[in-house]
Amino acid sequence: MRNVPTRHALASHTPHADPRLAGRRLEPLAGGWSGETFRAEPSAPGQVTLVARYLAAEHHAPEAAGIQAALLRQVSGLLPVPDVHGAFESDGPVPGLLLTELLPGERGDLVLDRLVAEGRDDDLRTLGRALGGVAGTLAGVRMSDVGTFADETLRIEPFRLVLPEWVDDHAAGLAAVGWSGAEVAALRAVAEDAVPALAGAQPCLVHSDLNPKNVLVDPAGPRVTGVLDWEFAHAGHPATDLGNLLRFDRHPAYVDGVLDEWCAVVGRATGFRPDPAVAADAARAADLVALVELAARTVTTPVVRRARRHLRAIARTGDLHAAP
Template sequence: MSAFDASLAPLAGGHSGRTFLGEAGGERAVVRLYPPDDPRGAAAPEVDQAALQLVRGLLPVPEVLEVRRADPAAGRPGLLVTSWLPGERGDLVVQRLTAAGDAEALRRLGGHTGAVAGALAGMPMLRPGHFTDPDLGLGRFPDIGLLEWVEARLAHWPEEDRAALGEVVWPALELLDTVRRSCLVHSDLNPKNLLVDPHTLEVTGVLDWEYAHAGHPWTDLGNLLRFDRQPAYVDGVLTAWTSLRGGERDAVLEGARAADLWALVDLAAREGTNPVADRSATLLRAVAATGDLHAWPFGT
């Protein structure tokens, strides 16, 4: 059996229902289960383990305590057991500071989260691709452009809405092409997947690496600023990111919004399955309707 206590309590904040709080060696631990049909194959837990090892010492990530491959024949899920890290979920911290109107604290928090995105953008990869094995070998992404992605994933949208979104995609692609290098991408880097010290506002944990890949340096920044648009927070994020990676702030923000289109389209295609997909669909429709990557349909 495993070294962790089998009595598991679901962790709040996710939509997969596969992450639990357990115990290993008398200490709290986090257990992530991987279904036998995980699209990355039976080695998915080992791929996540390798990603954590890659960034250890550069970003605050948990220690891997146990890893086990899925056994599709036996119907047994894979698992990854990691140490429990202290801190409060970042999205809850953002909500609290926003409700308090504490712009200075939001700016400091943005500085810490932006530094995480900037650090990732500085970890070079040879080319874009998904991780295929525990050695982080790179596969090939499907040979499909962003326009084709829109047509494939949003076929249920009215044709005029897809056409309007296409008018936004062209300049976005041109902007993305101005940066031709690849880096490590977390690909789900938003405050919900960050742990934060509630007093210092420093990031104490970067969690949930299952979507990590090699990709565009603006991708994580776009994710980080997708829904959290409080001016002070955005200012802190951009100040930290550009101090590490360079670039003019407005241009970098435009690039981050452009890079996030890939994920927004994919999420919008799953509208009705979870709140994030629903919000993404609403946001993407606003982008299409206004022709503005920075459109915001949710009020202040």
């Protein structure tokens, strides 16, 4: 097993020999921040190109590959997700590995940016509907409790999260990156006001990183051809993925499309179509969890910077919908 790439080796972004890949040649794929996803090119005729995703980060449990494989199989009839070709648990310094089908399409964030730049409102609305439909479909996959997935059986380990307490838990982290006590107190007040917007919802399957960067799109549609990167999936609130889709991308036509289709899909599943304004409030409240966690991180990335700016605007104005 000494030829298998280790966590340290993966940081170099270069191809590595891995006996689990049967001699395939690895080429780094663009996108994301980890540098852990590769095209696994075949070395023999008749084989198909795969995607090899190494689960090498500290937050990846040894069972992470099996959990993600089980999730992809569960939603394969509901959403366009890649077929699973193999899942390997981590073993000491050897990271877990998930092998999946290579799907067609362009990254959704690139398509979205192009449509905004070109002022194509109709296509922005269509793309928004396509992504809102994904989030609405996940909101209809009911779960027995709120929590994380423990293993490939998708057994749920419950957790409880209350927004004001979540802010308290991250207050030290926010202070460490420059937040004053008054700013944290203002944010906690917003969190208290947001609690009712999340009350009474049935837990569902949450992708938890559902943004255009993690979706493949056929630009001609535009339609979704792949929903990727399920590493943060859990059982949670049905507005969580909606909030992620609307976090930073706020072009009116796109937002209208996302909300319209999310409400339509949820309405068909439950028999009661939510009001878009109410859904938007719940989405912002649910997304406050991610914004707080991102803003309090010690490592700064472009996403963390944006989260801090948005969260400060929310704390300053007392408005969940505020933007810098």
